[in-house]
Amino acid sequence: MESTLSEPVLGGAVPAPAAPPGGAPAKDTDEPRRGGSWLRYIGAKAGGAAVSLVMVVLLGFFAFRILPGDPVRSLADGRQVTPEQMDILRRQYGLDQPLPAQFWRYLTDLFQGKLGDSYTYNRPVMELILDRIGPTLLLTGTAAALSVVLGLWLGQRAAWRRGSRFDKTQTGLALVFWSVPTFWLGLLMLLVFAGGLHWFPTGGMVTAGVRATGFEYAWDVARHMVLPVLTMVAVVYAQYLMVMRASLLEEMSADYLVTARAKGLREDEVRRKHAVPNALLPTVTLIFLTLGGLVGGAVTVETVFSWPGLGYLTFQALSAPDFPLLQGTFVVFSSIVIIMNFFADIVYRLLDPRLRAS
């Protein structure tokens, strides 16, 4: 689902070094390190992002109208509902209005920062999303941070000693985890560490019915986080490992390392102070790109571990179909991806002087 959500966005928004309208790259080379160039660069990227956002808003409305299923009939599915009651519901949701009128209402709402009311939850979509974005960010953020640290660290160790047993086991292990289906790994963790060994709770974010506060609450949440975070990390860290490894391998043949060694630097200093910082560059973009996808990427893990986050909310919205909720999550997910891409562009340029000069 995540890919369907972000695909059109990525298409419009990963504007790598493509020439954006209004900012001719030729001029960039003429005035390399001056403020104007930066401004133009950011302006172009921001323009691209804005265009993508507009596309998202349009797509967010029309894409889901193609879905089969009358939302009101779905709500009434298997229930005792009179035709009169269904008409009332249609009126309430504005579904009796022609499509352009519905679109206009969606747009005007959006400009007031409103995302409409969910059919299924009878609450403002914004409220529902804000409610659940916290748990999702906590889960995916922790998992992302751990994956990045673990992946980059193992990646550079593996590259530095390419072909060693460490390299082979680590890359092998990472690729195995990467290929394993997330839900399967999650279920396995759940069966072994929760059901079998009783080490961790079987699901949720807090123990149900217990009103804990302060440190006790934090500890409760931490215990509930262990299994889902481990599952996510296991599946995700491989990509950081592989990128870091490849990137460092490329650097290792560079002449400046010979110079560094010739200066008499110790081998680990050569690695830490010279090779690794340069090799980190490609991973920065990767980190930002995956951060964007993280919010939506937690669907499986959230479902397996009953985590009260956004992923599951989207899944529910799709099966209804709950148009306002779908539109809302789509716009929010996509905006995050677009904004992260924008940051990736900026940071990349900040870090890499070559990009600034060319």
Add this chain to the structure above:
Amino acid sequence: MRLPAALAAAVVALAPAVMAAPATATTSKASSTTLKLALTGDIDSLNPFKAILSSSTGILALQYQSLVAYGPKNNEDIPSMADKWETSTDGKVWTFHLPKDRKWSDGQPITAKDGAWTFKAIQTNDQLKQANGSLLSSVAAVEAKDDETLVITLKAPQAPNPGTQLPIMPEHVWSKVENPATFANDKDSVGSGPFTVTSYDKAAGVTMKSNPYYWRGKAKIDGITYAPYKNSDAAVQALKTGEVDLISGLTPAQYKALQNQPGITTNAGTGRRYQAIGINPGTQTPDNTPIGDGSPALHDVELRRAIVMAVDNKTLLDKVLQGLGQEATGEVPLAYPQYNWDTKDLPLKYNPQGANELLDKAGYTKGADGIRLDKSGNPLKLRLMGRNTDPTHQQMADYVKPWLKEIGIDVTTVMKSSAQVNDDSTVGNYDLYFTGWGMGPDPDFQLSINTCASRPNADGTGATSENNYCSPEFDALFKSQHEELDQAKRSALVKQGQEMIYNAAVNNVMYYANTLEAYRSDKFQPFVTQPEKGGVITGQNGPWGYYSATPVGMNTGTGTDEASAGFNPATVIVPAVVVLALAAGGFVLYRRRSVTAGDRE
């Protein structure tokens, strides 16, 4: 290698610490008497005017009473808020008597005015019709004669008691709410049932406490906690670890796996839902305009009957449900014995040879490939539609396809999204499809959706038809059962109606699946089921199952303890020390490795 060794050491070091954590946490204070349930469904709202999902209505059924309740024994009408009621001879005026001494959970008296307010609120505010609007479509007027007498006048005579389903709300709370349609009602709620909601949080679940004023007496437990589980496998594990006490909605595989677990008792309760194959007899709008793309061959009742005879319902029950259900007769399941069509003599029971003979006689000749030709000389090719969200549909399709081939019908199966199946079946875009309906204790609605008036408009709006069936004789029968106040006579009419649908062969009802449940019998004594014999604990029409929860050894004080999140310093300190030690060790290791790596180069 050192890293794997270090990791192994870490695991060994960490294991006892983490294992010790929950162990120490569980040995806290004496047993609390809370029933913990796995909440596997979603909660849309706890506002009784809005809630439609079964998890929510289940919770609300514990909190609010109707005027009349469905009893645990047989789903029969029994006293609830009203202890007596009578019907005028024409069946149009229903008078309910509410006893003086009944109270809401906040101690305020329950009066007939609460009832009148609830009915009127729904009648006068469209926004409040979402959940229960249909229950009022036959109501002309509601009036509280005095505090103890509520009179409901109906537009037309009817047999179903108009006081059974609508939850009555406390006027003194709800009339002060600014907008009842948006009131969340999820904190310290006031109700009249055995339990009331104290809090709801999407992460922490729903907590309910016992209502001290419940007129049948305060429950034996202090309250109920619903723990949200989005994954039923996790809920099963939670039952094993004691994180929850009772779960429902198990798959046959999960059910069988739990059957031999110590401390756990399983219950296969008679379900309230039938599973069937709908056969499209030709869909029409209320003004008899044909719609949909159903095969015209299926307009022939003989062909439809042959199809029913070719399907082996018993095998489907045994293979797909692993036998956890009952073979079906009519549409009303065994859970409602008053209306279940309990015949043994089913003319269309599994008989492929008979089906073939029937088709031969009706003039469907077989082509060279063994496929019969329809009346216009085309090979009999039919589509079978199912939901891709229900794995049993594909399994059943795999059996049905060869069975129909055996009688010369070529079937292609297609699995679609639930929403698509809803759309297609409504406007008649199907030949055969897997369908099923869950049912309340009164069969009136279920029969009504087979009347000619319930056919949809061409665009799918309007009424809902169960099987796109229409017959004037059935309509007449529906009307007479709807008005028949004599229970025995009405039951007979309802059974006759089911037989009519059966003989029209528009719906091959295959089985009633059991509701599969399991609970911690080391913590709770057996629950009251509905119906009494072979019934369900969860999802009842009423609060009886949860209300009956009785802790094992409640009075002796030997109740077993549950895993709680009780805080024990050891659970933090031990792992923290281990983690710190590991971090320090890892750092040392890292430094050493850096040096040795350098030396090697």
